[in-house]
Amino acid sequence: MKASPRPPDPPPTPVADAATGLPWLRSWRAVYLFVLGCFALWVVLLVIFGRLFA
Amino acid sequence: MSLLDYLVLFGTLVGIAAYGIWRTRGAHSLSTYFKGDQTTRWTIIGISVMATQASAITFMSTPGQGYESGLGFIQNYFGMPLALIIVAAVFLPLYRRLNVYTAYEFLGRRFDAKTRLLGAALFLLQRGLAAGITIYAPAIVLSTVFGWRLDATIVLSGLLVIVYTVMGGSHAVTLTQKYQLALIFGGMVLAFIVLLARLPAGLTLTDAFTVAGGFRKLEAVNFSLDVHQRYTFWSGLLGGLFLSLSYFGTDQSQVQRYLHGASLRESRLGLMFNAVCKIPMQFFILLLGALVFVFYQFEQPPVFFNEVAWTAQADRAAGARLRALKADFAAVHTEKQQAIHAWLDAQHAGNPQAAAAARDAAVAAQAHSEAIRAETKSVLHAADPRTSTNDSDYVFITFVIDHLPHGVIGLLVAVIFAAALSSKASELNALGATTTIDFYRHVVKRDASDAHYLAASKWFTAFWGLVALAFALFAHLVENLIQAVNILGSVFYGVVLGLFLVAFFLRRVGGTAVFWAAAAGQILVFGLYFALNIGYLWYNFIGCAACVLFSLILQSVIGSRGAPAPVTASS
DSSP states (O other): OOOOOOOOOOOOOOHHHHOOOOSSOOSHHHHHHHHHHHHHHHHHHHHHHHHHTO | OOHHHHHHHHHHHHHHHHHHHHHTOSOOOHHHHHHTTSOBOHHHHHHHHHHHHOOHHHHHHHHHHHHHHGGGGGGGGTTHHHHHHHIIIIIHHHHHHTTOSSHHHHHHHHSOHHHHHHHHHHHHHHHHHHHHHHHHHHHHHHHHHHOOOHHHHHHHHHHHHHHHHHHHHHHHHHHHHHHHHHHHHHHHHHHHHHHHHHSOTTOOHHHHHHHHHHTTOOOOOOOOOOTTSSSOHHHHHHHHHHHHHHHHHHOHHHHHHHTTBSSHHHHHHHHHHHHHHHHHHHHHHHHHHHHHHHHHHHSOOOSSSOHHHHHHHHTSTTHHHHHHHHHHHHHHHHHHHHHHHHHHHHHHTTOHHHHHHHHHHHHHHHHHHHHHHHHHHHHHHHHOTTSOSOOGGGHHHHHHHHHSOTTHHHHHHHHHHHHHHHHHHHHHHHHHHHIIIIIIIIIIOSSOOHHHHHHHHHHHHHHHHHHHHHHHHTGGGSTTHHHHHHHHHHHHHHHHHHHHHHHHHOTTOOHHHHHHHHHHHHHHHHHHHHHOOOOTTHHHHHHHHHHHHHHHHHHHHHGGGGOOOOOOTTO
């Protein structure tokens, strides 16, 4: 039996771009939330540091 | 500086530049010259973006800010994480999808040729002048302190960066920035360690923080809604967001750095690296300044940190008054030192009332010291109006020269030059790219070979390097030059950001509407600048808001005649 013609390849999807490649932050939304969380953490730590030695 | 310092200084700077040239030797294409080989990983992108932003002034002025005003300056960076998220999520995917060399190419694709040229011209005008300051600002401080010839300092450091930027292109800029930033961080950490070691015996780090906190140097966050206060959480969040969005999203010297990435992922992670690390980095540099302040509570500081300017006037008519003020300053310092010792002793003994009383005495003595410093500045300015009364740029370098060992001094002067070279290299590369891609290839010569454009790029990069050198050499003729360039930047930045915000978020606005809106917005900003007396940072907001608002109005008047062209990767 003859093999049916192979369908054309789909356009390449930018897999490397879609994935963050980070073990715990698999989506970009998670990366952005992590960055905002770090910012909030820095602000809290700065406030505590300032009050500790005020 | 000793021979060892000079060996360290020249060895590190020339060594890094030579390595950049050697690694990028051989044939280039226009693409690799301006975008590297696009295999760069996110760590290097992050370092390159950080090194471009951190100029020499960052490492001379920021510790001075920490010394004078404490950690509050850090709030200026509070808008940066959100701005970088917006750039990574909105700006960057489009730049990469369209495979552009410059940010202004995107304006051409989204709107039309005239809008692209307007954006590129505004960038060249502003950044071309600022490139001169990048070299001039550290050169004027270092030549004053070390007695070097100003013109020789400018020419030598300027030629070094021109040579490796022209020869190696963007790849050489990125490569050298990696080692320059390593040098910068290594030098600053070493300065921090030596500073801690030079604090008086028996003074713990907690004691040092107690002293800094008692003088209100550790108040980093101020939630006040008072608009007259210079640094607050809210002004940093809103103003910082605005400025960072302009700088990282539309300034070609930054856009070119992150377009190097091997993929969208690498570029995005490089930006996120900066979004996370910038605030702790600035905290560290400001804390270094606050600890230099603590150090000078136990060691007699100069009454005016630009000691060359003070000495020049001490032998003239104002000399008697200056020497009297210096003697008063020394007496108050001794009184303050005793109060601080009493304060710490009471603290260690667990006597809060005595500690509070001694701290109040120390704070009062500090206020007296500041009053004497202010009077000294007035006397110096009256004796020679050209003398700048702002000596905060001289605080850190004075500490380095007077109190650090030889070898480390050379290393820290190399840090300042490395920072100047790394940001200037990015600026020259971006100026060369914009001139070649947006003007020469687009307007002057459209169908030449890749080799022709590559050669033209090198000539344009060298041309901008020489323009910056010439501007730096004659910069002393312009009074308040740094402020003048900052004003120039603020006057143009807002409209450029407005162009990009309309491009990204107002899809129904076309090229004709946004072009005339930008022109009208720029005229409005010029008019307001001469008519009003408001802080120049406001012009960033006014220019942007005017451009966006006028675009909407004009588009509604023009209607479909100015309809936008679709943005596609092949257009």
